[in-house]
Amino acid sequence: MTDAPPPSGPIEGLEDFPPESDDAATKAAVIAAAERLFAINGFRNVSVRDITAEAGVNLASVNYHFGSKDALLFEIFRRRTAELNRERARMLHEAEGRHDGRPPVREILAALIEPPLRWSGRSPARRIAMQFIIRARSEGAEAVREVLRTDVSHLRRFADALILARPDLPREEIYWRLHFVLGMIHNNRFAEFDRLHVLSEGLTRESDVEALLRRMIDFAEAGFNA
Amino acid sequence: MTDAPPPSGPIEGLEDFPPESDDAATKAAVIAAAERLFAINGFRNVSVRDITAEAGVNLASVNYHFGSKDALLFEIFRRRTAELNRERARMLHEAEGRHDGRPPVREILAALIEPPLRWSGRSPARRIAMQFIIRARSEGAEAVREVLRTDVSHLRRFADALILARPDLPREEIYWRLHFVLGMIHNNRFAEFDRLHVLSEGLTRESDVEALLRRMIDFAEAGFNA
DNA sequence: GTCTATAGATGGATAGAC
């Protein structure tokens, strides 16, 4: 399963969960290892044994610190999505500041799209975190799916901003178009990029995040203003 | 796992795999049951025991007829996607016939979007089939992912048609926009619809397939022509 | 070709010593 378990020393992806005690160091190592393995191999292909081996900690520590494998996944998912949505909210807030509380559609969409895109292009740790979120969304256990189905708090303000920006559109239309934009975002998986790469015979390069970002926002804005 | 194992009699979803012999009847029952359970509960939450119980056949028959659980999933996936892509190809072919071999962007996108959308809205069996495809795409085993990554034969003619329709656009741009449209399509899952329903406070009704179809094509066309 | 019984492997979780 894992080909290159890192020895000791600083663990990739740890930067966002700085250990504050010896206890927290173990938790952080487990989280970093689990996030990486889940992101790369998928949830059902990673066992607790894989995680603890990769983290260089004891097999029992997952259950000791998190309660269960599912609870571990859930905790990582909540942390990462909270972090991501904070970035999005901040960008939206800034756009509102620039436009008297009524930013145009393009800036609202940029606030929604940019953070996940930048995560995908920044450090390896960030790319891992983003792929983890994307995979957890579709492969996660019941708890994750429950949150997905019912927690829309982070989307509410985006929907409201869009309604304010386009008061002429029926609200129903706004929601659907937001749904389409989210679909575009969630489709940014490794596998889909690979496929696109094959189809385009190497023409598409997802590593050029700035270009991809511009393309996505152009497309989404035009669709939204159809 | 399964709450209502159907008794004997015609099995839902069987219509597309008409049994041609007694032997094929068992295969068809297994396929129908597996497709339904996978679509509703997800791949990792359905065991071979669940499938054979639901199908009313012997536990061993999955391995006897298909070789393994993974191979069963793979066979259903191949059948269904082949069927779906035949419909898409036919629609594209017809559009080409109407426009001297160079249909406009809107009709090309319609040929891509309409079949999966109509599956989602037609019979319960078709809706199940569509959800199965969507779930298998993200939860499937290695064989499915391998096909996803490398098999682009069904997309090739759509990409070519789009290039022909928009010779002014860089080909790279065409491929990316096609990727965005595919993202919109793949996002039509039960869970996403549920979430949208919560967000819109019941305003969105995915059961109105005609309206959703028009919305999707409008959005995609505008995005493509940005 | 069906079915029962079970092999064989995996993996989540935990007890209990340190």
Next chain:
DNA sequence: GTCTATCCATCTATAGAC
């Protein structure tokens, strides 16, 4: 809090009688 050893449930896959 860590670690080893191990329990135990679950599941896929198969052997072998019919």
